[in-house]
Amino acid sequence: MKHDNPFFFGGVVEEEDFCDREDELNSLEKDVLSGINVLLYAPRRFGKTSLLLASLKRLKNKGVKGVYIDLFPVSSEEEFLNLYFGAVVFSLEGSVERVIRTIRETLKFKPSFSVNVDSEGRTSFRLDFGRVQKDKTFEEVIDLPFRYAEKRGSKLCVVLDEFQEIYRLGLEAKLRSAVQKHSRKVSYLFSGSRKSILEKMFSDRREPFYRSVKKVSLNPIGEKEWIPFIRERFERTGKSIPVEFIEEGVKLLEGHPQGVQEFFHFLWEETDKVVDRGSFLRAMDKLLETEKDTFWFMWEELTNIQRKVLKLIAYTDGVEVYRRENLERFSLSANSVQKAVGSLIEKDVIERKGKKLVFQNPIVKLWLRRELNPSVFP
Numbered sequence: 001m002k003h004d005n006p007f008f009f010g011g012v013v014e015e016e017d018f019c020d021r022e023d024e025l026n027s028l029e030k031d032v033l034s035g036i037n038v039l040l041y042a043p044r045r046f047g048k049t050s051l052l053l054a055s056l057k058r059l060k061n062k063g064v065k066g067v068y069i070d071l072f073p074v075s076s077e078e079e080f081l082n083l084y085f086g087a088v089v090f091s092l093e094g095s096v097e098r099v100i101r102t103i104r105e106t107l108k109f110k111p112s113f114s115v116n117v118d119s120e121g122r123t124s125f126r127l128d129f130g131r132v133q134k135d136k137t138f139e140e141v142i143d144l145p146f147r148y149a150e151k152r153g154s155k156l157c158v159v160l161d162e163f164q165e166i167y168r169l170g171l172e173a174k175l176r177s178a179v180q181k182h183s184r185k186v187s188y189l190f191s192g193s194r195k196s197i198l199e200k201m202f203s204d205r206r207e208p209f210y211r212s213v214k215k216v217s218l219n220p221i222g223e224k225e226w227i228p229f230i231r232e233r234f235e236r237t238g239k240s241i242p243v244e245f246i247e248e249g250v251k252l253l254e255g256h257p258q259g260v261q262e263f264f265h266f267l268w269e270e271t272d273k274v275v276d277r278g279s280f281l282r283a284m285d286k287l288l289e290t291e292k293d294t295f296w297f298m299w300e301e302l303t304n305i306q307r308k309v310l311k312l313i314a315y316t317d318g319v320e321v322y323r324r325e326n327l328e329r330f331s332l333s334a335n336s337v338q339k340a341v342g343s344l345i346e347k348d349v350i351e352r353k354g355k356k357l358v359f360q361n362p363i364v365k366l367w368l369r370r371e372l373n374p375s376v377f378p
Contacts, residue, residue: 006233007265009258013050014057019257020225021051024218028055028189031214032064032157035184039163039202040191042218043348043360047257048191051218052159055189064155067091067145072162077138077169085141088158092148142178149185156186163190164197172201176208188213195360196346220255223247230264234275239268241275248280254362263287288367295367298349308332309340313350314368318357 008017031038032055042048049070056066069087074080145156166172179188190213192198201209227246234241249267253259267275267283299307312321312330320326321341322334341357344350349364350357359365 003237005265005268006237007261007268009261009265012053013047013257013261014054017261018050018054019229019261020221021047021054024051024216025055025058027216029058029062032059032187032189033062033155035187037179037188037213038190039198039213039215040189040218041195041198041215042191042193043195044193045256045258045361046193046218048193048218049161052161052189052191056157056159059157064157065092066157066159068159068161070161071165074165074169077171080166080169080171081138081141085144088141088144088148092145092156138174139178142175143182145186146182155184157189158186159189159191161191162193164192164194164201167197167201172208176212180212194348195351196348221257221260222255223250226250226255226260230260233264234268234271237268239271239273239275241267241271245275245280252284252362252366254358256362259361259363262290266290284366284370287363288370291363291367295364298364301347302344302349303340305332305336306340306344309337309344310349310364311368312337313357313359314365318350318359319355321357 013019028038028040028051040048040052053068056068059066067088068091069084071080071083074083145158148154149156160166166175179186182188190209201207202211202213202215204210223246227243227250230246230249231241231243245267249263250260253263263283266286267279270279270282270286302310308330309321309332312326312332315329316323316326321337327334327337341350345352348360350359352358
């Protein structure tokens with residue numbers, strides 16, 4: 001009997017493809033029900049969107065209506081308002097007729113807007129406003145969830161994913177001024193993948209969102225959660241995997257949610273009946289080959305010193321990077337390493353965890369070891 005590959009990656013993971021995160025889901029549920037705003041940080045491709053959508057699904061069962069907004073494609077204030085407006089009204093009502101009725105009943109002002117339906121049947125709204133009323137429109141649109149909650153006597157949760165785009169657009173002060181008045185009726189889950197920007201937004205006392213949220217960093221998934229998840233998927237598709245290969249794969253990928261799913265997707269493909277060393281190495285080759293273009297794009301954006309420092313971090317596993325023999329091995333000075341590390345953290349390529357420097361995506365470290373200069377690695 002032919003089976004489909006049981007490991008999924010590259011999109012939103014839900015239902016049976018979702019591994020663990022029970023503690024995080026319970027915590028988010030409690031925070032939202034208590035009216036607490038949360039900042040959820042995770043590197044790209046770490047499963048935060050899947051977690052947020054799973055959280056909204058759970059909250060719906062508790063009577064909390066949810067709105068999910070991905071800010072990544074937004075490039076102007078007008079785009080932000082249109083996206084926010086459309087997402088809110090459709091999430092709350094679902095049909096054009098009910099949306100229009102809600103707008104009339106809920107908003108203090110009566111916006112001029114058009115309704116568009118694309119070739120795939122997806123409906124979107126476009127607000128029309130002049131320069132004079134832009135600030136008023138901004139405030140009224142951001143207040144829409146709160147006014148809806150007040151009128152309906154219900155509780156709402158608004159997810160703003162890739163929230164660092166608000167900083168790039170310079171809208172923090174206007175947005176903070178609006179949402180801080182929404183009390184416990186509307187909870188906000190702010191989420192993003194640019195740690196350096198998010199830390200500035202929420203930890204710098206000069207910024208509008210300073211100390212306004214509970215901060216949650218999404219951690220890798222542990223080995224004890226991965227082992228039964230991976231073993232069960234091999235077994236129900238007529239294959240088997242010795243536990244040592246699960247442990248090795250999870251360790252190499254450092255529990256990175258998409259990285260682990262992607263690697264074991266390839267390992268399942270390379271395995272006929274039982275995983276062995278040959279299939280394990282072929283799967284790793286396929287993983288690195290698949291990700292090569294993405295990493296070359298990142299690599300081309302770096303200076304020569306930054307490239308050397310990444311090799312240094314991969315070689316030392318992020319510890320003792322300033323040790324003399326390590327610096328000499330890569331012809332670097334302590335001062336140049338210090339400057340490059342700061343730049344690489346700002347670029348969200350690496351981050352500090354205690355006294356250790358780690359790659360935000362562990363596949364980058366594997367790629368450096370295998371592809372760039374394997375002769376320097378034992």
